[in-house]
Amino acid sequence: MNRLLLASWRSLVLFWTEPIRAEPLAVYRILLAAVILLSQLTGFVRHLSTMCGDDPLLPAETRDAWLTKSGRICLLRGPINLPFLGEWLPDKIFGDHLRPERNRLQNWISDDSAKAWADWGAKPSSVYSLYAVYLVVLVCVMVGFRTRLMTFAAVLLAATFNNRMVELINGGDSLFRNGLYFLLLSPAGAMWSVDAWMKRREKTIPVMIEPWSVRLIQIQLAIMYLFTGLTKLNDIRPDAVYGWWWPRGDWLDGVALYWVLNDVALTRWSYAQFAVPMVVCKLLTWGTLFFELFFSILVAIRPIRPFIVLAGLGLHLGILLTMEIGWFSQVSMCFYALLIPGEKWVAFANRILRTRTGDMGK
Amino acid sequence: MAQEQSHTDGNSGATEKAPLSSFRRYAKATLVFLVVAWHLFFFAVRNPLDLWDDAITSWLRRAGWFYRDSDTVPEHAWNVRPGYRFFDELTFRYANTVGVEQRWVMFTPPMAQRAPFLAVRFEFDDDSTELVKSANEPTPHQFFRFGDWQNRKYEDAIMEIPDRKGDDNPEWPMWVQFVRRVVARWKAKHPDDTRRMVRVVLVKRFIDFPNPDQPSDQYTYDTEDLVTFDPEGKLL
Numbered sequence: 001m002n003r004l005l006l007a008s009w010r011s012l013v014l015f016w017t018e019p020i021r022a023e024p025l026a027v028y029r030i031l032l033a034a035v036i037l038l039s040q041l042t043g044f045v046r047h048l049s050t051m052c053g054d055d056p057l058l059p060a061e062t063r064d065a066w067l068t069k070s071g072r073i074c075l076l077r078g079p080i081n082l083p084f085l086g087e088w089l090p091d092k093i094f095g096d097h098l099r100p101e102r103n104r105l106q107n108w109i110s111d112d113s114a115k116a117w118a119d120w121g122a123k124p125s126s127v128y129s130l131y132a133v134y135l136v137v138l139v140c141v142m143v144g145f146r147t148r149l150m151t152f153a154a155v156l157l158a159a160t161f162n163n164r165m166v167e168l169i170n171g172g173d174s175l176f177r178n179g180l181y182f183l184l185l186s187p188a189g190a191m192w193s194v195d196a197w198m199k200r201r202e203k204t205i206p207v208m209i210e211p212w213s214v215r216l217i218q219i220q221l222a223i224m225y226l227f228t229g230l231t232k233l234n235d236i237r238p239d240a241v242y243g244w245w246w247p248r249g250d251w252l253d254g255v256a257l258y259w260v261l262n263d264v265a266l267t268r269w270s271y272a273q274f275a276v277p278m279v280v281c282k283l284l285t286w287g288t289l290f291f292e293l294f295f296s297i298l299v300a301i302r303p304i305r306p307f308i309v310l311a312g313l314g315l316h317l318g319i320l321l322t323m324e325i326g327w328f329s330q331v332s333m334c335f336y337a338l339l340i341p342g343e344k345w346v347a348f349a350n351r352i353l354r355t356r357t358g359d360m361g362k
Numbered sequence: 363m364a365q366e367q368s369h370t371d372g373n374s375g376a377t378e379k380a381p382l383s384s385f386r387r388y389a390k391a392t393l394v395f396l397v398v399a400w401h402l403f404f405f406a407v408r409n410p411l412d413l414w415d416d417a418i419t420s421w422l423r424r425a426g427w428f429y430r431d432s433d434t435v436p437e438h439a440w441n442v443r444p445g446y447r448f449f450d451e452l453t454f455r456y457a458n459t460v461g462v463e464q465r466w467v468m469f470t471p472p473m474a475q476r477a478p479f480l481a482v483r484f485e486f487d488d489d490s491t492e493l494v495k496s497a498n499e500p501t502p503h504q505f506f507r508f509g510d511w512q513n514r515k516y517e518d519a520i521m522e523i524p525d526r527k528g529d530d531n532p533e534w535p536m537w538v539q540f541v542r543r544v545v546a547r548w549k550a551k552h553p554d555d556t557r558r559m560v561r562v563v564l565v566k567r568f569i570d571f572p573n574p575d576q577p578s579d580q581y582t583y584d585t586e587d588l589v590t591f592d593p594e595g596k597l598l
Contacts, residue, residue, distance in 0.1 A: 016398065043512055057516070057539050065532040071455030081459055088459070093451045159461050167519035167536075168512040171468065177461035185397065212398050219405065220462075227409050227466040235471050249471035255574060259473035262571035264502045264581075265514060266477075271571075272503040272579035324507045 016215060019208035021342025022191035023349075026144070028179075028217070028337040029188040033142035035334055036158070036176050039327040040135060044161060044168070051165050052127040058165060060122035067163060074163040075156060076121030076130065078114045085109045127164075134161060141183075144193020151184045172328035175224075179334060182220060186213030192349075206342065214338055221335045222296035229292030232256070251289050254282030266323050284318075291315060299339065309339050405464070408453040412465040415450070422446070476584070480517040481565040482544050483587075486557035494544065495567065502569050503579040521566055523589050528597050537564075538595035545593045561598060564588040 051058045060077065067073070067080045071090075079086035086109065089102040109117070120126050134157040140150035158177045162169050187209045189195035196207070235249035250256040258281040262271045276284075291311055299308045313333060320329040337345075382390065410418065422428035427442045429435045457463045479499035484492045498514045500507065520540050524531055541562050548559075565585055572580040590598045 042509065047512055047516075051516075055539070055542075057536070057543060059535045059539060062533045062536050071458040073459060081455075090455075093448060093455065155461060162461075167516050170511070170515060174461075174463050178463070181461050210394070212394055216398065216401050219402070223405050223409060223464070224466045227413060227464070228468050231413055231467045231470045250473045251471055256469060256471065256473050258574055259475060259571065260469055263474060264477050264500055264505070264569050264571070265479065265498070268507050270500070270503050270505055270579075272581075275578045278574055324509070324511050326511050 016212055018211060020211045020214060022187070022207040022209045023342035023345040024338045024340060025186055025188055025190070025209065025214055026192035027340075027345050028334055029144065029147070029183060030142055030192065031334040031337055032176065032179050032183065032331070033138050033154075035327060035330045036154075036180070037135065037138045037142065039172065039176070039330075040138070043326075044131070044165060047165065047168060048127060048131060049124070051168065053124040056124075058167065060118070060164075063164060063166075064118075066166075072163045073156070073159050074121075075160040076118075076127060076164050078118035078121065079107075079109045086114070130157065131161065133157065141180075141188075144189040144195050147189025147193055147195050148184065151180060151188060155180050155184055170326045170328065172326045172331045175328065176331045178220060179217070179331065182213060182217045185216065217335065218299075218338055221332075221338075222299065224332075225292045225295040229289060229295075232289055232292070251285060254285045257281045257285040257288070261322065266325060268322055268324055288315060305339065309336055312336060404453050404456060404462070407449055408457055408464045409466070411450050411453070413467070419446070476568045476570040478518075478521060479567045479569070480521050481567045481585075482541075483563040483565050484545075484548060484559050485561040485563065487560050488557055490557060492548075493565070494548065499567065499569075502581040520564070521588065523564070527589065537589070538591075541591045541593075541595040545595075559593045562591045562593055564591075 050056070052060070063074060063077055064080065067077055068087075071081050071088075073081045081088050084105060085107075087106050089106055091099075094102060134154070137150050137153045137157060140146060141154050155177070158180055162173050162177060190209050191207045232251040233247035233249075236245055236247045250259060255278075258276075258278065261267060261276055261281065264270065295308065295312065299305055313336060316329040316333050319325070419428055422442060427440055428446065429439070429441045429443055435441050479496045481496060481499070482494045484494070486492075496513075496517055498510065498517060520537065523537070524533065526534075527537075528534055541564075545559065545562060549555075564587075566588055568584040568586070570582040570584065572578055592598055
């Protein structure tokens with residue numbers, strides 16, 4: 001028993017502390033920034049003038065109450081909720097405690113300056129300029145130039161534009177902000193980046209990084225699946241005959257995917273054009289539910305991890321193929337880069353770039 | 363391994379560096395531990411609260427551990443509410459401020475069996491009407507959709523008419539702007555129309571999906587009037 005506990009403890013310590021190769025994180029950085037950039041170029045770019053331009057559909061001041069209430073930030077709306085500059089230590093959390101101390105740590109910007117800032121952010125020219133900066137920043141994150149600083153800027157600007165046009169975003173946009181934030185905590189520029197190239201890193205030895213930030217991203221992915229799966233079992237009621245409590249509903253009945261594929265607001269084509277047999281709908285429904293509920297356990301088992309990765313990629317490709325729900329699938333697939341070993345990425349990069357073995361960091 | 367560790371780097375680079383002093387090493391290890399512990403705590407607290415706050419507080423109330431402000435807390439009772447709400451608000455604001463919002467839900471049951479689409483009905487002084495459907499509303503038995511999902515999201519938001527309508531709602535100008543925009547677009551498209559527009563009605567059009575035992579192209583429609591404006595965007 002003691003030996004088992006000791007082995008578990010040792011595994012846990014190694015999981016959090018044993019250095020790992022930097023390639024998966026580099027691929028994650030490149031893919032995530034590229035996907036966000038593409039999502040912007042095909043999304044917000046087209047709506048910016050209608051939503052935030054002259055006589056906008058989303059007037060700037062309509063954001064303020066919601067931003068203040070929810071603790072969100074938007075650089076186009078002044079210092080609302082920004083640490084130190086605005087009110088970021090609210091009574092709603094701290095009550096009456098430490099009020100003088102808190103007041104010293106917030107609202108450093110005067111009301112007049114805050115209003116001038118918000119007025120500046122309401123101008124279309126300010127929106128367009130800041131958006132151009134956002135796109136450039138995303139390119140910098142992708143190529144790994146001043147990676148940490150640019151990732152910080154990307155986090156701020158993604159929050160700014162997602163919150164400025166919150167009516168236009170979906171789960172993919174929230175997920176990429178999530179991914180960017182954890183990228184900020186990680187040594188994302190350690191490899192395959194301008195930063196690494198400028199430091200003329202020795203190429204013959206694998207670059208190793210501390211694992212904790214990568215582990216947090218992996219755990220975030222596992223949590224996303226777990227809770228998405230658990231909410232599909234939300235309908236828990238006592239059985240009418242036997243009285244025991246048991247989840248039920250469309251997912252357990254196997255009809256959930258039938259209804260999803262019939263949703264004419266979301267699907268790429270009509271179910272009437274390409275009807276999927278009910279037995280296939282049921283298998284896909286149960287397969288999805290099983291995957292989401294057990295991903296976090298199965299992915300931890302090394303021998304079956306490749307199959308779980310393939311199943312996950314298949315799930316997201318299936319969603320991408322059949323549903324028009326923005327960039328959720330593409331962003332989710334970026335996270336899978338961290339589940340593929342560095343050696344595989346090196347081999348893949350060498351094959352793609354047709355370089356000699358060893359040129360890409362082996 | 364020793365060679366590998368010499369190339370380990372917690373920041374942006376991975377070149378060999380002078381070893382950290384022991385104080386800095388311990389300070390860094392402590393900081394990393396706190397960051398990791400905070401995020402694990404955050405995941406563990408925020409996710410259940412995002413999804414099952416009501417269920418959790420109901421259960422705590424039944425167990426006698428959660429009292430509302432209006433409740434009389436018995437002597438020696440253990441009231442977890444202040445701590446619960448503190449961590450709820452703390453993790454909620456942290457998630458929203460830094461952008462790590464959780465609330466992972468997708469196709470939660472019961473599944474939607476109908477899809478709503480926004481439409482606008484213009485009413486004229488000669489009692490005639492014109493219905494303008496959303497570009498997102500497809501012919502349900504035959505369509506192909508690629509892109510434009512952000513327009514759908516915007517129209518979904520417009521269909522959510524708030525309880526508090528009018529100027530005392532700071533978000534109300536969003537609906538006013540929408541009405542003005544659709545009216546301007548209509549007038550630009552029909553410059554020769556001599557009718558005077560008197561009312562603009564936002565309409566929710568539902569397309570009901572066929573049940574599994576019905577023919578797959580048997581869609582039905584339903585409509586619901588949401589809110590009425592004058593052509594200038596004033597609420598009627």
